[in-house]
Amino acid sequence: MKVFILITGSEFVNGLKLEKNSLFIAREAFERGLEVNGIGIVGDDMYQIQYFIKMALDKSDILIVSGGLGGTQDDLTREAIQEAIGVHLIYDREWLESIKKTLKDQGRALTDEIKKMARLPYGSKRIENPVGKAVGFVKILDDVNKAVVAVPGVPSEMKPMVKKAFEMLGFKEKLKRSHIFRTFGIQELEIDEMLKDIDGVILNSSPKGVDIFVTDREAFFLKNKVDVIRERVGDYVYTEEDIEMEEVVGRLLKEKGLTVSTAESSTGGLIVSRLVNIPGSSSYVMAGIVSYSNEAKINILGVSKESIKKFGAVSDQVAREMAEGVRRLTGTDISVSDTGIAGPTGATEDKPLGLHYIGYCDGEKTEVHRIVYKGERNDVRLYVSQYALNLIRINIGR
Amino acid sequence: MKVFILITGSEFVNGLKLEKNSLFIAREAFERGLEVNGIGIVGDDMYQIQYFIKMALDKSDILIVSGGLGGTQDDLTREAIQEAIGVHLIYDREWLESIKKTLKDQGRALTDEIKKMARLPYGSKRIENPVGKAVGFVKILDDVNKAVVAVPGVPSEMKPMVKKAFEMLGFKEKLKRSHIFRTFGIQELEIDEMLKDIDGVILNSSPKGVDIFVTDREAFFLKNKVDVIRERVGDYVYTEEDIEMEEVVGRLLKEKGLTVSTAESSTGGLIVSRLVNIPGSSSYVMAGIVSYSNEAKINILGVSKESIKKFGAVSDQVAREMAEGVRRLTGTDISVSDTGIAGPTGATEDKPLGLHYIGYCDGEKTEVHRIVYKGERNDVRLYVSQYALNLIRINIGR
Incomplete structure (x- = not known):
């Protein structure tokens, strides 16, 4: 199964903000045995977003879009998906009611901007937003057997909603596809030389040392690689967990x-x-x-x-x-x-x-x-x- | 002029490493008045890289590819560009000589892997690598009046080479297109409310406060916006420079x-x-x-x-x-x-x-x-x- 990740936000294409959501989504996909075959980042531009959606659906089985689900005029993801897949938007009545209730408790009024955030393409399944008001969704395109997922760009909303989306698509289980060794006191070049016969090894250097990621699609081969690496560079490893x-x-x-x-x-x-x-x-x-x-x-x-x-x-x-x-x-x-x-x-x-x-x-x-x-x-x-x-x-x- | 940025590296699509080069390249383009109309990130996969190159050249005037210029079999950028634009690769003789000289001084031999790094598409202009051995290039496609730029993925090599490439393309001058206000002691929502009538404003919140980026293509309008913002939120601004x-x-x-x-x-x-x-x-x-x-x-x-x-x-x-x-x-x-x-x-x-x-x-x-x-x-x-x-x-x- 191939996944394409699409991130929207003019701040990213203008070089004003570092884009980090794609890393999280890609990791979640990777750990479920899915192949991410591309990541696209586009500004808040209706034409560009639609272009990427169509391209992604042509190339991939699952498209995950993050960003552009808010209520302002820069938030175009819903409309872009509507146009690209030809399905009109409807209000999620249940979600709208829950928004109204929250607003009422806070003594606030329902504005058009907020109301917009309860819309999703006809026939899609809601992904509840545990933090904010923008609803996410999973829309299955039955005729081509593909799926479009949309989640907000705010990380605290995006993260649980992406996990939920994978679960809804039947990819709850994570596989053991990677292993980390964090080393200190040895150069990247030395490690590279020591491990050059092993494929699927990624080295990441910083003043904190060299991190070794080893990956394999098969748990059996992964374990073999891990054992070999541990034997060769184990003396320099301070942890095999993703901790400091x-x-x-x-x-x-x-x-x-x-x-x-x-x-x-x-x-x-x-x-x-x-x-x-x-x-x-x-x-x-x-x-x-x-x-x-x-x-x-x-x-x-x-x-x-x-x-x-x-x-x-x-x-x-x-x-x-x-x-x-x-x-x-x-x-x-x-x-x-x-x-x-x-x-x-x-x-x-x-x-x-x-x-x-x-x-x-x-x-x-x-x-x-x-x-x-x-x-x-x-x-x-x-x-x-x-x-x-x-x-x-x-x-x-x- | 539209710019498309293409980043290659399986570590990014597998969610194992945060991709940061596109931020730098996008910022450099933005500050020269160019429009980045998309960023693509793909794994080290010949088909995907070629697909993105063709798509980018179809949509944009300048394509900048970062990554995949090393000498290993994962480094596919040169071959992908060769295929996509239909121009064969040649050795840059001068660059190859300088590599040989460096290796000789270090008492090392020229391997096939290193030799590969001196190749570029026929008719392109070399971008010298001030740090490493991989040569970069600017190739003008005369028939369609577009340009392909390739630079390595190593940040210390990529950064000066991207600047050089823009210079070679005639975009040396940076424009004053953005201004930063760093504030502390006021909420993002409050600022949003105070500045909602001004377009081109991007807010970036963290525990260190709220940063306000204001952008405009025209220096005159930018100055006006800056003055208005300073008047409204100036009390909370601790600096108008990009410093801590x-x-x-x-x-x-x-x-x-x-x-x-x-x-x-x-x-x-x-x-x-x-x-x-x-x-x-x-x-x-x-x-x-x-x-x-x-x-x-x-x-x-x-x-x-x-x-x-x-x-x-x-x-x-x-x-x-x-x-x-x-x-x-x-x-x-x-x-x-x-x-x-x-x-x-x-x-x-x-x-x-x-x-x-x-x-x-x-x-x-x-x-x-x-x-x-x-x-x-x-x-x-x-x-x-x-x-x-x-x-x-x-x-x-x-």
Whole structure:
């Protein structure tokens, strides 16, 4: 079964907004074993929308349109579908009544604009909107055995309605068609070289590491591929779930009953902020000190003035004293620290742009890693925060 | 002039990767006064790519294809264009020589895969790749007066090459076709109501506020619209540039010669991390204390145990003592603080989910704002950080 996804919205073709709905819809289709054979994005233009609808119905079995179901004059999807498939629009009486009731409870009147949102092509099945007023629909074209689905563009409405539409079309069940490995500490090129004999592998690099997606239409082949990949790159994998490093680390801290604190300079609070991202983190994150100035390093963390003078603020020794200082100050089980030059300025002859010292301390030992990461300021900081979190993972996960 | 953008890559139609290149290309076209009449995204499938190329050349004057110019068997763009427009591929001798030279310098051999990347349709003009080996091209179809442009999918290669292609096609000059207002403290619905008589307005909401894009093909009309919008919503605008709140605040702090520190609980370091995002922030950001636990609030910031006992950690009084405490500890000119319940748990009968107290202190006065923001945990934290930064802006910008 082939699916075509059509997104409407002038903001997308004018380059004013990043279009993200197609990713969600494509993923949902893919996970149900359906093949998306194209995605189209068009402005709020009746001619273009109709053109794409006809083209999509010619090429595909299921057309999913997202956007243009509101009540303004820019919302053209219903009329475009009406024209393209030659079926007139009617009011969904039940839905209209429920809208009226909601409005009445809110003390608001039914306007023509709102009323428009209760229309759907004759003979289609309603997809209830759990959030807003625009009704969605599934219309089966019996003569050609194809289906048109329309859902709003607002993500919180679109997402449950797309799932519902697939269910209505008989594709409720998700298949295991892909697997993710999230790695850190290895380059994309190296992984590419290690896995080049395996097809259906997609690599996605960022300062957080390289994500490996592996896909196969058959569960049996997928499992084989997963086993091979795990054997080859397993040492670098921090999770095989679609979760972030901070969640991996958070689970470990909780499981081991350990508390953590951070002393950050270059990352400016990014490490602690990422740890706090995770619900329930108040049980293991105690505090973070962002000692951006030398005075803060000395006065709050107790880094020695002499160390800064002798080695510089960006040094192995200062990273060490920061990690030890914050652990002492907060009384946590473990702590991490960083000091470095994120750029674009601040480099010297001995200390290149991107140089960072990252410290880890658990009372028994303190270790400091020296790294150099070249890149845009915020990419550097993201990488350093990932490195520090990974350092916790490696140390306490043993 | 109509432009069609075609993106190739199976990772996009399978929902495994967010497609972002079309946004950049669409924006570049829009800013040059060109109309993008559609965007297509297809997998690495010869038939689909050809179908879209033909369709696009039928509907548009300029087709820009991104992706599929590498040397692997998934890279089909060159062959697809060859078939679709009926022009054979040749080697760009000069480009091939430069590749050979680079490889020689690196001590690598020329493989067939790399060699493929030097091919382009007969009669086309080369677009040099400033980063990688795949050559791009502009091919004018003289008989129909249309153009096909092909560039790689790697963003660092694609971006300069797209700009170059527009230049080669005679669209170097950018027009002033859009203007941005970034607002905070007003709802999207309110703005929509205030600006509903102005066309070409696009609103984009997030926890950081509502961005207003206003567009017009004519500079004169654009200026008129901008003036009207500024008069109506100007009070809520924190910038009319495409920059973040932390940059606005950073510029103000620098201009006024003020230093800042933060005492964060709910935001977990997000405020200070955002401030540190800005290059040069080390001249005004001194330190941030993430006092996530009560002990940290008491021991590091000097919040009184009695206040926490009497009012709770999430209270006006504690936010006040946090702001004053961090200012005292770090000796900065101003400070901000927050304490709240980001969720999903932690709410009580008196203290609903999303309740936050945000403090500001400058030595002369301390003010605390009480807000309730409902939403997903990280959206709440983003909103609170934006609120705190805006509080600095309002206070020191006066």
